[in-house]
Amino acid sequence: MRSGLSLRDVVVRYGSVAAVDGVSLDVPTGSVVALLGPSGCGKSSLLRAVAGLEPVEGTVAWDGISVAGVPVHRRGFGLMFQDGQLFAHRSVGGNVSYGLPARSAVRVAELLELVGLAGYESRAVATLSGGERQRVALARALAPAPRLLLLDEPLSALDRALRERLAVDLRAALVATGTTAVFVTHDQDEAFAVADRVAVMASGKLLQVDAPADLWSRPASREVASFLGYEAFVPLDSPAAAPLREAIGARPSPATLALAEGAFVVGRSGVAKGTVRGVSSRRGRSEVRVDVDGIGVVTALGPVGGRWAAGDVVELAVDPDALAVLDD
Numbered sequence: 001m002r003s004g005l006s007l008r009d010v011v012v013r014y015g016s017v018a019a020v021d022g023v024s025l026d027v028p029t030g031s032v033v034a035l036l037g038p039s040g041c042g043k044s045s046l047l048r049a050v051a052g053l054e055p056v057e058g059t060v061a062w063d064g065i066s067v068a069g070v071p072v073h074r075r076g077f078g079l080m081f082q083d084g085q086l087f088a089h090r091s092v093g094g095n096v097s098y099g100l101p102a103r104s105a106v107r108v109a110e111l112l113e114l115v116g117l118a119g120y121e122s123r124a125v126a127t128l129s130g131g132e133r134q135r136v137a138l139a140r141a142l143a144p145a146p147r148l149l150l151l152d153e154p155l156s157a158l159d160r161a162l163r164e165r166l167a168v169d170l171r172a173a174l175v176a177t178g179t180t181a182v183f184v185t186h187d188q189d190e191a192f193a194v195a196d197r198v199a200v201m202a203s204g205k206l207l208q209v210d211a212p213a214d215l216w217s218r219p220a221s222r223e224v225a226s227f228l229g230y231e232a233f234v235p236l237d238s239p240a241a242a243p244l245r246e247a248i249g250a251r252p253s254p255a256t257l258a259l260a261e262g263a264f265v266v267g268r269s270g271v272a273k274g275t276v277r278g279v280s281s282r283r284g285r286s287e288v289r290v291d292v293d294g295i296g297v298v299t300a301l302g303p304v305g306g307r308w309a310a311g312d313v314v315e316l317a318v319d320p321d322a323l324a325v326l327d328d
């Protein structure tokens with residue numbers, strides 16, 4: 001018997017449109033899977049189908065037993081949304097204890113500690129920051145120890161720095177409680193930070209499911225690679241790809257080589273040359289748009305405070321971690 005959640009050929013239709021179009025996926029007990037994909041690809045529809053909020057074709061099963069016909073509140077699945085939907089008139093402690101069978105001060109204190117809000121029991125929800133509210137929403141969602149926690153973009157209303165910190169804390173809380181979870185996001189960094197495995201979706205279909213490192217180093221298709229942030233594609237056996245092939249120890253073959261931002265690094269000496277088209281700065285580092293013969297315009301990284309002007313010819317070294325070979 002398969003433990004945890006298993007989906008087989010799941011279809012969710014709105015009228016004649018299949019928002020989810022034949023998805024099969026396993027989420028073993030204790031693991032966290034992120035559903036990653038662009039807006040409108042069907043992530044939320046799939047999550048809602050698992051929750052029991054949408055009619056589905058195909059099979060949604062828990063521990064090998066179909067949950068078809070089991071109403072939302074009987075599935076033992078918890079839900080958390082972008083807006084944590086806290087009870088505004090209850091205290092933090094009152095929100096967290098809401099899902100518990102009997103009031104349990106110890107359990108509430110443990111959960112608040114788990115989400116980094118130890119001692120917040122009596123605070124009014126209205127006095128909390130956006131990030132603190134989502135931490136409370138997480139504690140409340142974890143309180144009844146759901147057998148599966150479904151999270152729909154729980155961090156996307158927060159600003160970037162906060163999102164990054166909360167993503168790390170969210171993963172820690174899920175791992176510490178051994179919670180099985182499905183996490184919906186359109187943000188690749190967030191998916192990689194939170195999940196054991198990332199399921200990439202597009203147009204209602206699942207394109208690839210893999211651990212973050214495997215997904216990054218071996219995207220199954222150009223579509224997946226593009227969504228992960230690979231920005232240029234060249235034939236592996238082309239002359240322009242020679243220094244890149246060398247960096248990853250690949251032989252010329254009919255495959256395609258994908259270059260992510262930072263595949264080239266601007267330096268004093270390099271293995272290729274490029275012509276600068278533009279320069280910007282991100283987190284102190286320079287991002288240099290360079291035109292490389294046979295490859296096109298790509299984003300190279302440069303040291304802090306580098307000074308280049310459009311038209312400069314620069315030396316480029318290669319970062320093998322920003323390259324992937326696609327088996328076409």
Ligand SMILES: Nc1ncnc2c1ncn2[C@@H]1O[C@H](COP(=O)(O)OP(=O)(O)OP(=O)(O)O)[C@@H](O)[C@H]1O
Nearest residue numbers: 014015019037038039040041042043044045046186
């Ligand atoms: N209740 C509905 N009725 C009709 N169409 C819907 C409904 N809900 C979603 N859709 C459509 O189904 C498709 C998938 O929507 P869904 O919300 O699942 O995507 P998503 O990947 O979660 O996108 P986002 O990240 O923008 O929320 C979209 O084309 C959307 O317009």
